[in-house]
Amino acid sequence: MKLREKRIVTLVAAFAFAFGVYPVANAMHIMEGYLPAEYCIVWGIICLPFLVIGYFSIKKTVLQNRKSITLIAMVGAYIFIISSLKIPSVTGSCSHMTGTGLGAILFGPTAVSILGLIVLIFQAILLAHGGLTTLGANTFSMAIAGPLVSYGMYILCKKVKANKRVGIFLAASIGDLFTYCVTSFQLAVAYPSDNGGIAASFLKFLGVFAPTQIPLAIIEGILTVVIMIMLESYATSELIDIGYMKGEINNVKVK
């Protein structure tokens, strides 16, 4: 990161810290109008530093190698597809996946925040799904918190030298699940239960989202592995360019 970029990030982070912390009490997609205004603003502000870092991260990737813009588009398109598929689940209700794991693995967690934001805006405006007022909260859960966990999981699996496909699977599915944990948390903070407070209502919301989401998280993990197999077979040189296949170049037949 360049000095100027660092300054901007610090500035925005300080801003977020100053404004984001004050309500001690404080999202799937939280629906339009379902989050009190102050929480909408707070979550929005918390997202800002991540989005700024994400913007610079994408810019850096593209500057280093213009060809990687194709992969970025593909990762964004993958989020588009995956987050539009509503799938029936064991609880008798439908939910959809996030699709952000792939991007987090390839480009790091912050770059995905921009791509996720684009999808969420599309859904909020054209599909009346999610919402503009809850955009901040939804961006934080789906495009920031989920990918961060995915990325961490992927790195962890790499450290313990787990099978790479298992690593990708775990990263994508646990990131997906975590997104819904964050959503539950966001709702719980906004709507603490009369008896039991935030914790009780967190468990309640989690009880609504988690069982529905577990099978979907597994599906997301599997689909991400499938896409990665395809990319590894056909886009090897692009993956090497963005540093994904670091340390394995010896295994790849470079002819």
Add this chain to the structure above:
Amino acid sequence: MSKLNKKTIIVLLLIVAVIAMVPLFTLKGAEFGGSDDAGSQAISEITGTDYQPWFTPVLETWIGGKLPGEVESLMFSLQTGLGAGVLFFFLGRYVERNKWQKKMRNKEEESPDSMN
């Protein structure tokens, strides 16, 4: 793509299809509403009152009513279509490129002298 990878992909996609379809067959009569809706029900239960959203989606404000279910599914398919279009357009290009590169390599190996 190696044969093993192809097999893996087919098996994985079959698993996905099974996971996605099984609830449809086992939970007969279930509504399969969105879990977003279940979320808003939970809010109502916690607050004790019927929760009134304080903001309606802009699209519903523009068209002055609820987005019809069919139109909503149209929009969702549009999203899927856009994503699938972009993703598989580029993937197709990569596949072609690989084929083409392989051909070039084979040619070079066959007649290394004819290049000069």
